[in-house]
Amino acid sequence: MKSKTGALCEKHDIPYKIDYEIGKYSYSRTGLKVRIAIFPNTSEKLIYLIQEFKNQNIDFKIIGSTTNILFLESQIYQCFVYTTMLTEYDFHENHAIVGCGRAVSDFVRDVSMRSIEGFEGLEGIPGTIGGALVMNAGAYGYSISDNLLSVDVIDVNGEVRTIWKSEMKIVNRSIPTLQGKIIVRAKFNLKKGTHSQIEKMTRKFHISRHQYQEWVYPNLGSIYIVPGLNINQNMREIHTGRRFFLKYLYFILFKVWFFKPLFIFRRSFPSFNLPFELLKMLKIKTYNSEVASKTTVNTFSNKNYSTLTILEYFLQLREDAGGTIKLENEIYTGNVETVVDPRLRKLQLKIVDQLGCEKSDSYSSGKM
Numbered sequence: 001m002k003s004k005t006g007a008l009c010e011k012h013d014i015p016y017k018i019d020y021e022i023g024k025y026s027y028s029r030t031g032l033k034v035r036i037a038i039f040p041n042t043s044e045k046l047i048y049l050i051q052e053f054k055n056q057n058i059d060f061k062i063i064g065s066t067t068n069i070l071f072l073e074s075q076i077y078q079c080f081v082y083t084t085m086l087t088e089y090d091f092h093e094n095h096a097i098v099g100c101g102r103a104v105s106d107f108v109r110d111v112s113m114r115s116i117e118g119f120e121g122l123e124g125i126p127g128t129i130g131g132a133l134v135m136n137a138g139a140y141g142y143s144i145s146d147n148l149l150s151v152d153v154i155d156v157n158g159e160v161r162t163i164w165k166s167e168m169k170i171v172n173r174s175i176p177t178l179q180g181k182i183i184v185r186a187k188f189n190l191k192k193g194t195h196s197q198i199e200k201m202t203r204k205f206h207i208s209r210h211q212y213q214e215w216v217y218p219n220l221g222s223i224y225i226v227p228g229l230n231i232n233q234n235m236r237e238i239h240t241g242r243r244f245f246l247k248y249l250y251f252i253l254f255k256v257w258f259f260k261p262l263f264i265f266r267r268s269f270p271s272f273n274l275p276f277e278l279l280k281m282l283k284i285k286t287y288n289s290e291v292a293s294k295t296t297v298n299t300f301s302n303k304n305y306s307t308l309t310i311l312e313y314f315l316q317l318r319e320d321a322g323g324t325i326k327l328e329n330e331i332y333t334g335n336v337e338t339v340v341d342p343r344l345r346k347l348q349l350k351i352v353d354q355l356g357c358e359k360s361d362s363y364s365s366g367k368m
Helices: 002-011 044-055 106-110 129-135 193-214 231-240 244-257 260-268 272-283 306-319 343-353
Strands: 016-022 034-037 061-063 069-071 074-084 089-091 095-099 148-154 158-166 182-189 330-332 336-339
Touching: 002 034, 002 044, 002 193, 016 061, 044 074, 044 148, 044 182, 061 244, 089 106, 089 129, 095 106, 129 182, 306 343
Parallel strands: 034 074, 061 074, 069 330
Antiparallel strands: 016 034, 074 336, 089 095, 095 182, 148 158, 148 182
């Protein structure tokens, strides 16, 4: 398969790499290798490649910047098609057309410099436009779908078509209509705003993001989608249970500790987080785990752990929550070329089953 796929890429001048070490380059620093990694640099080449793969029955996985995918080190994957070189964009009077591989953070800068409002809360979201759309990524009350007009996709038959927003089913953290399709480009509505106000809001969200999220170690952001949208409140209730005194004590400490005037004090003690240290000292459930980020329990911090250890943390968190939370990260188990450690893979797949994950297909819409 490798030689056939490589020959296909060479014939049409499509960059590729053999034995690409995903553990070195994936966002979470997980995984081992993929036998062939392909990097189409135009949308035409991507479309051609996917159509040829469908015609020749070649298994593949569409990959963006891997900001939401956990890879297994127990296997060598077969064929990944990366979209990260598809970064073209065009601005028009009232809309913009953006390639699926353009980074969301870059697109936010693109619109900000043109005084376009409505994208400020997306500042700092890692990943590509394509992956963000599949997940309907968002933060601070903003979603990537807010100003969406349409998406050009390659469907399961290898055909290119446009899906308008009015045709899409859009929910929190997902656009189910785009599942199973490969995004080529997206079209967004543009609305002029005030440059100073856009800058003010973007700076505010940037500071907030650094304050509440893990920035030291490799991670995938939030592990679970928590009902109610207020992740800090819901995780607090999950981890204090019926212990109302602790719940409200933690609530007060959380509000005080993250109160803006205390920023200088907190900066002097960057490794100490009072609310989370309290829960750790009281031995409340998952806060005892070394895998948990010191910033939030709903994010792991990869301190050179095995994927199995991270998966065990996923499971521990789910059990603590009584199964009331939904996994946001993708655990990719498909597209296997070689199993390098059967025992480890068996253990990993057992946990994946316990987490209630859907089995991954080789042909995927490609998460971030």
